[in-house]
Amino acid sequence: xxxxxxxxxxxxxxxxxxxxxxxxxxxxxxxxxxxxxxxxxxxxxxxxxxxxxxxxxxxxxxxxxxxxxxxxxxxxxxxxxxxxxxxxxxxxxxxxxxxxxxxxxxxxxxxxxxxxxxxxxxxxxxxxxxxxxxxxxxxxxxxxxxxxxxxxxxxxxxxxxxxxxxxxxxxxxxxxxxxxxxxxxxxxxxxxxxxxxxxxxxxxxxxxxxxxxxxxxxxxxxxxxxxxxxxxxxxxxxxxxxxxxxxxx
Amino acid sequence: xxxxxxxxxxxxxxxxxxxxxxxxxxxxxxxxxxxxxxxxxxxxxxxxxxxxxxxxxxxxxxxxxxxxxxxxxxxxxxxxxxxxxxxxxxxxxxxxxxxxxxxxxxxxxxxxxxxxxxxxxxxxxxxxxxxxxxxxxxxxxxxxxxxxxxxxxxxxxxxxxxxxxxxxxxxxxxxxxxxxxxxxxxxxxxxxxxxxxxxxxxxxxxxxxxxxxxxxxxxxxxxxxxxxxxxxxxxxxxxxxxxxxxxxx
DNA sequence: AGTGCTTTATTGCATATGCAATTAGAGGAT
DNA sequence: ATCCTCTAATTGCATATGCAATAAAGCACT
Numbered sequence: 001x002x003x004x005x006x007x008x009x010x011x012x013x014x015x016x017x018x019x020x021x022x023x024x025x026x027x028x029x030x031x032x033x034x035x036x037x038x039x040x041x042x043x044x045x046x047x048x049x050x051x052x053x054x055x056x057x058x059x060x061x062x063x064x065x066x067x068x069x070x071x072x073x074x075x076x077x078x079x080x081x082x083x084x085x086x087x088x089x090x091x092x093x094x095x096x097x098x099x100x101x102x103x104x105x106x107x108x109x110x111x112x113x114x115x116x117x118x119x120x121x122x123x124x125x126x127x128x129x130x131x132x133x134x135x136x137x138x139x140x141x142x143x144x145x146x147x148x149x150x151x152x153x154x155x156x157x158x159x160x161x162x163x164x165x166x167x168x169x170x171x172x173x174x175x176x177x178x179x180x181x182x183x184x185x186x187x188x189x190x191x192x193x194x195x196x197x198x199x200x201x202x203x204x205x206x207x208x209x210x211x212x213x214x215x216x217x218x219x220x221x222x223x224x225x226x227x228x229x230x231x232x233x234x235x236x237x238x239x240x241x242x243x244x245x246x247x248x249x
Numbered sequence: 250x251x252x253x254x255x256x257x258x259x260x261x262x263x264x265x266x267x268x269x270x271x272x273x274x275x276x277x278x279x280x281x282x283x284x285x286x287x288x289x290x291x292x293x294x295x296x297x298x299x300x301x302x303x304x305x306x307x308x309x310x311x312x313x314x315x316x317x318x319x320x321x322x323x324x325x326x327x328x329x330x331x332x333x334x335x336x337x338x339x340x341x342x343x344x345x346x347x348x349x350x351x352x353x354x355x356x357x358x359x360x361x362x363x364x365x366x367x368x369x370x371x372x373x374x375x376x377x378x379x380x381x382x383x384x385x386x387x388x389x390x391x392x393x394x395x396x397x398x399x400x401x402x403x404x405x406x407x408x409x410x411x412x413x414x415x416x417x418x419x420x421x422x423x424x425x426x427x428x429x430x431x432x433x434x435x436x437x438x439x440x441x442x443x444x445x446x447x448x449x450x451x452x453x454x455x456x457x458x459x460x461x462x463x464x465x466x467x468x469x470x471x472x473x474x475x476x477x478x479x480x481x482x483x484x485x486x487x488x489x490x491x492x493x494x495x496x497x498x
Numbered sequence: 499a500g501t502g503c504t505t506t507a508t509t510g511c512a513t514a515t516g517c518a519a520t521t522a523g524a525g526g527a528t
Numbered sequence: 529a530t531c532c533t534c535t536a537a538t539t540g541c542a543t544a545t546g547c548a549a550t551a552a553a554g555c556a557c558t
Contacts, residue, residue, distance in 0.1 A: 016541060030494075042508060053543045058509080068495050074509045074550040083494035187491045192441035192459040192483030210441040210459035210483065234441030234459065242436045245279075245332040246317050265511060291538060302513045307539080323520040323539045 006041045006049055008033055017052055021060035029069050029080050031221065032182050040070055040078035094175050095141050095149060095230075104143035108172045111202075112138040115157070115164065122154050125217065126224035133157040135164065137173055140202055147203045150231040156224040174228065177218075183225050188216040192234065203233050210234035255290045255298055257282055266301055270309035278318050278329050280470060281431050289319055289327035343424050344390050344398060344479075353392035357421045360451075361387040364406070364413065371403050374466065375473035382406040384413065386422055389451055396452045399480040405473040423477065426467075432474050437465040441483065452482050459483035 008028055011020040028034045041049070046057045061078060064070045072078045099106040118126075118134045128134075139151040153173055155163045160181045168176055193213045200207040212232040218225040257277055260269040277283045290298070295306045310327060313319045321327045348355040367375075367383045377383075388400040402422055404412045409430045417425055442462045449456040461481040467474040 018541080044508080055544080056542060058511095059542095062510090072509065074548095075507060075552060076550085077508060183494060185491065185493055187489065189487045189489045190439060190461070191487035192461040192481075194459045194483075208457065210443045212439070212441040212461075232441075234443075238438045238440035240436065240438045242434065244434055245432060267511080293538080304514080305512060307541095308512095311540090321539065324522060324537060325520085326538060 005034070005038070006045055009041070009046065009049060011050060018056050018059040018063075021046070021050060021052065021057060022063055025060065025064060026067075026069060030184055034080050036080050036082040038080045040080060042077055094178065095151070095172065096175060099141065099143045099148055102143065104148075105145070107142045107145070109140050109142070110137065110168055111140055112136075118154070122227070125154070125227050126156065128156065128224060133164075137168070139168075139172055141172070147233075149237075150199055150202055151228060152231075153226060153228040155226045159220060159223045159225050173226075177226055181225055182220045183218045184220050186216060186218045188214060190214055190239075193231075195231070195233075199231055203231070205233050205235075212237055212239075254283070254287070255294055258290070258295065258298060260299060267305050267308040267312075270295070270299060270301065270306060271312055274309065274313060275316075275318060279433055283329050285329050285331040287329045289329060291326055343427065344400070344421065345424060348390065348392045348397055351392065353397075354394070356391045356394070358389050358391070359386065359417055360389055361385075367403070371476070374403070374476050375405065377405065377473060382413075386417070388417075388421055390421070396482075398486075399448055399451055400477060401480075402475060402477040404475045408469060408472045408474050422475075426475055430474055431469045432467045433469050435465055435467045437463060439463055439488075442480075444480070444482075448480055452480070454482050454484075461486060461488075 009021075009024050011017075011024055014020065025034075025040065034040070040061070043054050043057045043061065046052070046061075047054050050057070061070065061072065065072050065078075069081055070078050071081045095108075096106045114136045116133065116136075118128055118130075118132045119136075122128070122134060122136075123130060123132065126132075134157055135153075135155040137151070137153045137155070139153065141148045141151065151172075151174070155173065155177070157164050160177065162180055163173075163177070166176060166180075171179075191213050192210055194208045195203065195205055195211050197207045199211075200209065203211075205211075211234050214230040214232070215228070216230075217227045258270075258273050260266075260273055263269065274283075274289065283289070289310070292303050292306045292310065295301070295310075296303050299306070310319065310321065314321050314327075318330055319327050320330045344357075345355045363385045365382065365385075367377055367379075367381045368385075371377070371383060371385075372379060372381065375381075383406055384402075384404040386400070386402045386404070388402065390397045390400065400421075400423070404422065404426070406413050409426065411429055412422075412426070415422075415425060415429075420428075440462050441459055443457045444452065444454055444460050446456045448460075449458065452460075454460075460483050463479040463481070464477070465479075466476045
């Protein structure tokens, strides 16, 4: 832990001390200053730096650990955790994982790629400026060689400049983005639609057959990152979630 | 707080003391011994009863408050909270609320009701005994008079005996169950299907049109409570959720 | 180099103490 | 009764202290 890292922890004076500490550390993690794997200063160091008692620092860190942002081990210390790759009711962030989890062999094919100015609907989707540079991608994912899901994706190149050079030959764009970009907020919508002719052909189903459509938009600190539409053949897929009265189980 | 209520708090000796206390109180809430609104003993009372220090009791209760099971106010004390009526990404537990939230007038119609022995598929759904008594209900929900969602429901009468007498004239069965039954676990699945002829007619859409199908099963302490299939016309509905890398936002 | 022992840094847990903030309820004044 | 004030019950927060558990790091000996 370098001096600059511990000096970055700064309180804002608002609310209880333990919560100021919790938010200070949380913000350093969420905005990328402390990427996953970074060592969080030990309680004694934070204690000195912040002039708080150890129990107060402890309380803040224990809470962050419960929230999953950090991992703590006796003697080893505290490190920033890797964000979980799956979420709540929909374990669909990584399509390779999803397919392999079902016991199938995974493969994918980039059908089309076009980089350039954002089209009007994309601009509307994110509220971008008219001149925003984006990458448009169409990807078909297979399970045991059978079409599994059709992905149409837009990546905002101003937010993820490295994507302009990336060919996505080894890793599909969704997984690549998980590892090469930060995101702080996402929104998704689920609906049912009838497959259009070209989509039906790609997915090897009949035109008009019901499909699950998952649309997801992702931002980092208010800046657009990516938007994706995933079209699943309805007969073959269902999303399952379990929960209790007070939240996920 | 009667003596019987505080005497019900019992530790199991497993793990940290604060966590034993947390689980003891949590279990009393989840299994219905302390229904919503019940006063939880003040910290001093629990302290004496359990022989723990106030800070330890405090830690357990603060955590339960963060989890949403109890509400605490200075001087007033601590009470058991009402379970939230909506969950995670899918705010679909109360259809009246859902419809009104969209700005429409809500109404519903019980199309059919049949009480008796569970049919074979229902038995399989829940793993019930062959002789289990259930209520089968078909309900159509309207938004501004337009069909909104078709509900097919099964209620396990052994778990919710009061449902046998209830006519569901004032409150639809989903909402009635929320208020008149306990549940500790639920599972739901979302898929896309084509509307069958009779369903399409009820929903006033074309046969074969894509629909979102939400299937939910609910248990209390391992005993089946209810199962429901909700069929939403696909063109008209989408479920939206927002979340961050570490969970719901 | 490896092997086993000891030291020590770090977190986990529980207690005791004190004061602050909130507000229900008691009691008093009108 | 109504309003006001005061009291006291209850939770919220921070500190200080001590010990336990864990495991990394160092060290001694082969």
